[in-house]
Amino acid sequence: MLAVQLAELNGAxxxxVAQALELVTGFDDALAHGFARLGEERSAALGALAGALSGTPLGARAAEAAEKVAAGSIADDHLVALAGGRTAVLGAVHDALLTGLDAALGRTRAEWAPQAGEAPAYGENLLAGCRSWLHELAITGWRGVDHDLVAASGQMIDALLAEPALRRPAVLLDGLAAELRANCPVATMDRLPARRWADMWARGMMLAQPRALPEGGADTVSGRVTVLGVELHEHGTAVQAQAHGLLEPTGGGPVRLVRISVSAAKVDTILGPAVWRLLGGCPVLLGALAGHHAVEIDGMPLRDSGDLVWREDLARPGTPVDPFAAARVHLAGALAPAVPPLDRHPVRIAEPVLLEGYKAVKDDDGLRFDLGGGDALPVDLDRLSPSGPLTPQLVAASTACLGLLRWDAGEWSVQPLGVQTKVKRETVAVHNGDWALGPTDPKVVKAEARAGDAVAVLRERAGRLLRK
Known part of the structure; x- marks a missing residue:
């Protein structure tokens, strides 16, 4: 990424966008206080959101929903319409930002192709339970959430987690319930994460609809995948490793940006580098992350969203590769995937970029990469994973960075996935996934040895229980 590209990105x-986000803020404030006790101001906020959708297919339904909710008649259909309206407004913001990003980077993006036909129906009774709990949250508002309301979700979430086809809403609602539980009674909180919780509530309402929109088609692809970097998403009961890479298709064709996601259940006592052991069923992928070699895939499904449906039996280790060298050659011209409708949200923008020739500058606002030309890019150090060797000190001393461009709180920032830096006068590369097969830092190895292998202990105890 060049200084001129950053200047264009940080331009007007x-x-x-600002007006759309104001509408969302008004809705989130109404949800925080509960739809059962809306005053004039918050009723007007719902009406304003509906008014912004007047020229869309959602317009009539959103207007009716805002009117009914303001009058105290809160039905599931009304909440779905409002959640859909909020999702659509944020989707428009996402599209505007991503269009500007693609223009600044000169990146070509595939078009989303809607799939014909209905999606299969899964666990409609379970989804009805989801909607019922989300309905109660909307009526009560975040300020009214107590332990009893959170506990009411337990049986429903357990049933969802037991159904593989419903894993997405299950993990989402499990995470929301965990955050609410940790902050109960919510009325005592000084500051609410209103935007975050409203995002989770609205997405939950969308995913809990029967026959939700299909994720898009999937083709089988073969070729060479070079992993540029990996990020770990964690909460108390789940972990996901999401790798971002470049696919060079067999037989030619444009290089494509792809994602590889693998997940596992966990407990909150498994922390740090130990979480990688939970993903031990993917040795080819973990080996590529730790060993920095390509992966050869043969006939692996690739969704329109750019997500490879990872199967170890369709992958084998390839030749050694330098992610930074691969990014210099292929990243600028790689074809970016289309974004599925339900993923169109500003905070879900995560575009791989290569940054070089910058100067790391620390100020009161944190660390920034100064690319010259008067523009600096904030570095999101809060997203660094404790499960890898990448530290704020290494990022601050770096000379090149592979990362993800993100947009949050009204500005662009970069999330480092790997850096090149000087260690004892030699240039070395440090990546998030370097410890995928276990830590290589002697101090971390000793600390883990003293603490014991939590994963092995829990597996042994689980096996003992199953044998009874």
Whole structure:
């Protein structure tokens, strides 16, 4: 990424973004206080959101829903319409930002192709239970959430987790319930994460609809995948490793940006580098992350969203590869995937970029990469994973960075996935996934040895229980 590209990215904000976010903020404030006790101001906020959708297919339903909710008649259909309206407004913001990003980077993006036909129906009674709990949250509002309301979700979430086809809403609602439980009674909180919880509530309402929109088609692809970097998503009961890479298709064709996601259940006592052991069923992928070699795939499904449906039996280790060298050659011209409708949200923007020739500058606002030309890019150090060797000190001393461009709180930032830095006068590369097969830092190895292998202990205890 060049200074001129950053200057274009940091230029004028796309028209309408600020106004759209104000509408969402008004909705989130109403949800925080509960739809059962809306005053004039918060009723007007719902009406304003519906008004912004007047020229869309959602317009009539959103207007009716805002009117009914303001009058105290809160039905499931009304909540779905409002959640859909909020999702659509944020989707428009996402599209405006991503269009500007693609223009600045000169990146070509595939078009989303809607799939014909209905999606299969899964566990409609379970989804009805989801909607019922989300309905109660909307009526009560975050300020009214107590332990009893959170506990009411337990049986429903357990049933969802037992159904593989419903894993997405299950993990989402499990995470929301965990955050609410940790902050109960919510009325005592000084500051609410209103935007975050409203995001989770609205997405939960969308995913809990029967026959939700299909994720898009999937083709089988073969070729060479070079992993540029990996990020770990964790909460108390789940972990996901999401790798971002470049696919060079067999037989030619444009290089494509792809994602590889593998997940596992966990407990909150498994922390740090130990979480990698939970993903031990993917040795080819973990070996590629730790050993920095390519992966050869043969006939692996690739969704329109750019997600490879990972199967170890369709992958084998390839030749050694330098992610930084691969990014210099292929990243600028790689074809970016289309974004599925339900994933169109500003905070879900995560575009791989290569940054070089910058100067790391620390100030009161944190660390920034100064690319010259008067523009600096904030570095999101809060997203660094404790499960890898990448530290704020290494990032601050780096000379090149592979990362993800993100947009949050009204500005662009970069999430480092790997850096090149000087260690004892030699340039070395440090990546998030270097410890995928276990830590290589002697101090961390000793600390883990003293603490014991939590994963092995829990597996042994689980096996003992199953044998009874």
């Amino acid at each position: 904000e796309p028209a309408g």
